[in-house]
Amino acid sequence: MNMEFEGRALTDDHIFFRSAGSVNPVVDRAEGIYLYDVDGKRYIDGMGGVGVVSIGHNVPEIREAAIAQMDKVCFAHPFHWKNMPHMELSERIARFAPEGMTKIFLCSGGSEANESAIKLARQYHVERGNTSKYKVISRWNSFHGNTIGTLASGGMRVRRDIFTPLLTDMPHIASCNCYHCPFGLEYPSCEVRCAHDLEAEILRTGPDNIAAFIAEPVVGAAGGGLTAPPEYYGIIRDICDRYDILMIMDEVITGFGRTGRNFGIEHWGVVPDIICTGKGLSSGYTPLGAMIVHERVFEPFRTGRGFAHGYTFGGNPLSCAIGASVLKYMEEHQLVGNVAHLEERFFxxxxxxxxxxxxxxxxxxxxxxxxxxxxxxxxxxxxxxxLNVSGRIADRAFRNGLIVGAGKGGIDGVHGDHINLAPPFICRESDLEEIISILRISIEEVRRDL
Ligand SMILES: Cc1ncc(COP(=O)(O)O)c(C=O)c1O
Structure with a gap:
């Protein structure tokens, strides 16, 4: 395709790329589970962007909802206005969420949602007179965002080490990794020592200083699908309750159906205090994030000074209309059910x-x-x-027409190579077979080169 701008060749000279010297192809269009570059080559979106695209690309109903809203109003600041899409989206999210989690705070992405949760946890304790509580405990090999606050509370060394003099010193506990147990133990004889590490850290730091604990139900980029044993989150919930510590679930990847349930934490039968979401909430049709708050945590904010926090684009009418249409589409097409139905075959x-x-x-x-x-x-x-094994496999898969996510450092922050797959929920069995088949070929190709 001829890429022109004002009669001359279009370049990427003015883009400050995240990675030095980006050689990525230029995307042209997308449909269903596929993306196409400007030369017409087709790629399967095996990573759903990065755990974002759930309902598939270019769904006409979402376009129609966006246009209908653009014909009305795109921006009206919450200082001055309520808006109907904001109300509809909040109601739809509350309907999706676990029992009692009915208060929705909107923002523009996952980092903002987690940042909001850290601040909410702090103010929650201040409002109740516990002014010394401010620290947020997280796990090593976790990722909660790239803002300073969320990086401080995350544990993904490749993304945080360079910024460490800037980051507040937040406590971290061991990751939950049965394949490389940080304690050298084996499940179940370990008695889930990694969950009890939370109590040990609370006692080390002092319960009066701890506001919250944050974790991803299934670890994304930082750990390549690390999944806790069945008892893990029940133990965490009990410890949080015992020390008056809020339990925050970072469901930026796992939320809105990715794990075959509405929210990942439902697999453990536990209700947290706050759920943070992003990505799949809008399926990538617009930047959108949400903090979902349990009614008991909202209580101190019902009256008084309210929450001392907010963003210009929180509750934006256009984004909310798009988000609401995505959740409506998911419900109408029972896409969470499709994930649950095909999970066994996929694995x-x-x-x-x-x-x-x-x-x-x-x-x-x-x-x-x-x-x-x-x-x-x-x-x-x-x-x-x-050796950059995961990076090489991801590059090879890309060349073979499959997009996957490459990750490193999943064992101890430095060592470990993994690939993540997070295909759109509309995938059929044959699509999943094609994804695994291309990945297999790509792994074999890299294996021969090693
Ligand atoms: C688990 C998790 N939390 C938070 C974030 C940050 O979200 P965002 O990039 O939308 O700010 C991500 C992004 O990859 C994530 O995977």
């Missing part, structure tokens, strides 16, 4: 990759799968990071 296909000698572990839930690569299956030893 059956994934397990077949274990036949390859560098595939060590397959994990995750629903349509979120992590695939870990190891140099030696017996010892579970990782490849040297400099």
């Amino acid at each position: 059956e296909l994934g397990q077949e990759l274990l036949e390859l000698d560098i595939v060590g572990d397959i994990r995750g839930k629903g349509f979120f799968m992590g695939i870990e690569f190891v140099e030696c299956k017996e010892t579970r030893a990782a490849f040297p990071p400099a």
Whole structure:
């Protein structure tokens, strides 16, 4: 395709790329589970963007909802106005959420949602007279966003180390990783020591200083689908209750159906205090995030000075109309049900990759799968990071027409290679088979080069 701008060739000279020297192709259009570059080459969106695209690309109903709203009003600041799409979206989210989680605070993405939760937890305790509570405990090998506050409360070293003098010193506990247990134990004889590490850290730091604990139900970029055993979040809930600490679930990836339930934490039968979401809430049709708050946590904000926090684009009428139409579409097409229905087949296909000698572990839930690569299956030893195994596999898959997510450092922040798959919820069995088949070929190609 001829890329022209005002009669001359269009360049990317003025883009401040995230990665130095981006060689990515230029996207032209997308439809269903596919994206097309400007030369017409087709790619399967095996990563749903990055755990974003749920209902598929270019759905006409979403376009119509956006246009209908643009014909009315696109911006009206919440200082001055309420708006109907804001009300509708909030109602739809509350309907999606666990019992009692009915208060919705909107923003523009996952980092903003988690940042809001950190601030809400702080103010919640201040309003109740516990003014010394402010620290947020998180886990190593977790990711909660790229703002300073969420990085401080996250544990993904490749993204946070360079900024450490800037970050507030938030406490971290061990990750929950049965394939490389941080305590060298085995489940179930470990008695889920990693969950009890929360209590040990609370006692070390002092319960009077801790406002909240934050975790992803299934770890995304930082851990490639790390999934806790059945008892884990029940233990966490009890500990949080015992020390008056809010339990925040970062469901930016796992929320809105990705794991085959409305929210990932439902797999553990636990109701948290706050759920933070983004990505799949709008399926990528607009930047959108939400903090979903339990009524008991909202109580101190019902009267008085309210929440001392907010964003210019929170509750934006256009974004809300788009988000509401995405959730309506998901309900009408029972897409969470489709994920639950095909989960078993998806993981059956994934397990077949274990036949390859560098595939060590397959994990995750629903349509979120992590695939870990190891140099030696017996010892579970990782490849040297400099080999960039996951990056090479992702590049090869891309060349083969499949988009996947590459991750590193899932074991200890430095070592470990994984690939994430997060396909759109509209995938059929045959699509999942094609995704795994292209991935298998790509792994074999890189294996031969190693
Ligand atoms: C679990 C998790 N939390 C938070 C974020 C940050 O979301 P955003 O990039 O929309 O700010 C991400 C993004 O990848 C994520 O995966």
